[in-house]
Amino acid sequence: MTTRIRGVLAPVLTPFGADLKPDVGRFIEHSKWLVENNAGLAIFGTNSEAASLSVGERLELTDALLAAGVPAAKMMPGTGACSVTDAVTLTRHAVDNGVAGCLMLPPFFYKGVSDDGLFAYYSEVIERVGSDRLAVYLYHIPQMTYAPITLALIERLLKRYPTVIAGAKDSSGDWSNSKAMIDTFATQGFDVFPASESLLTQSQAIGGAGSISATVNVNPAGIHALYAGWNGPQAGELQAKADVIRKIFMTFPMIPAMKATVARFRDEESWVNVRPPLTRLDAATRQKLMEALDEAGFEMPGVHVVS
């Protein structure tokens, strides 16, 4: 197993050109800026529009990041897929390149699937990849997958693959679920990342591993400061400041809103592009978002200064 990655990670936004092809250069720039701001890279998450990318595109983007000198140890790529074949391809490539971990969605086409079926899926991928360097983070996002990662499933997987099952991202937004995951499994070395930084103070206090949150894409420094200082004298203030930003983005369609924000602060209009079925913000909504951000004094410091 690789060294455990903890702290603050961004499900890295994927920029597209006018032809909707991934914009590799901007992807590298954004990733480097995130790393410089102490964020890990959960490339190919929900907010990365990973489902809208082909397997080949995901492999190429990963290779491009590595070639650009972004350390694999900072990466937790999403490698789950509806097809075991695809999940194995993605996971093997990630492991071979030495990533810190793989964030693995369950298959999400069929609904009402059983824990037995999900156990079989994860087992199949783990056994086919067959590497002791593999660290799997289970991705609980039932509002998209309708395939929850239950406590019973985690227990079975941990028992069967104790050195491979490394943790979970809990995107349910349900604190009682994040708490139950941490309370039940953290002592076994199971690292739980609630998806919202709004839960960071609470989750760190009981043994959480950090946060993999959409808004790390636009507020990495603020969220990392909260992670670093959650039990310090400024904890309340840091949490409140992060919450203000989070709440603004939560009131807009998250992915297009973040892309519009990066477009503005980088002054690169093509950042607004999204792949269908997502759609860009319309002009009026975009205006409202920018006003809300201005009112909150929001900035993306250093976003133009990329090494």
Place this chain on the structure above:
Amino acid sequence: MTTRIRGVLAPVLTPFGADLKPDVGRFIEHSKWLVENNAGLAIFGTNSEAASLSVGERLELTDALLAAGVPAAKMMPGTGACSVTDAVTLTRHAVDNGVAGCLMLPPFFYKGVSDDGLFAYYSEVIERVGSDRLAVYLYHIPQMTYAPITLALIERLLKRYPTVIAGAKDSSGDWSNSKAMIDTFATQGFDVFPASESLLTQSQAIGGAGSISATVNVNPAGIHALYAGWNGPQAGELQAKADVIRKIFMTFPMIPAMKATVARFRDEESWVNVRPPLTRLDAATRQKLMEALDEAGFEMPGVHVVS
């Protein structure tokens, strides 16, 4: 545009070996048996476990069928995908090979997507494929995709791509929806296939195009007889007989139940294999299914006689 395909089509079951790789030989055998029983081949549908296959596996299976002499004119492959890139790859390959049509799922990861987003997805695929031989069948299966193909969306797509948008498969099981699709669009040459043969008499009476139904995999002759005789003297009896079989399978997990049935009647145990997240029937459930089929006098005539 190709000649319109109508009538009875099977979402062709995909057999897997013990290693869970597609069993190409059995796939060809099963497809040929279906064609001999007057069924078209909606390969890579929901009941084909298409979502559990990689793009590469789908292309290879299509090529294998064609190489085995199965006519492209009998095929309506599923070519929809979460990623436009994948949908274009699959659709282009299908069109280049002269298939009758492409059954196209909307992207199904993101939830709560807009009609604008779905319109953009279909537009993007249609324009990138850019072929006047392309016939798109929209796949309405909201219980899996949570992305319904609304009447408003059909209207927009038909208006923009009148020669490409050829019809829909309605897997909602909601007769009022199938009826609305037919009533609103059939006169514009929009072919609606309700997914259950239980609706066949009703839907043919108002201008339906046939049925693309799971159970065609096990009862092609019975369902085709109903399609051919829906307004003849034996219509009631044919509908009732088909319904008996349908109802049995509806009370079991459909895909594993059909696979267990094919395994029995072909006497080929490996047919029971499914890919995760699906699971096989357990022994007791399988026994119950076989008893129910025996009680109904169910058979798969000619299933061993494959040319």
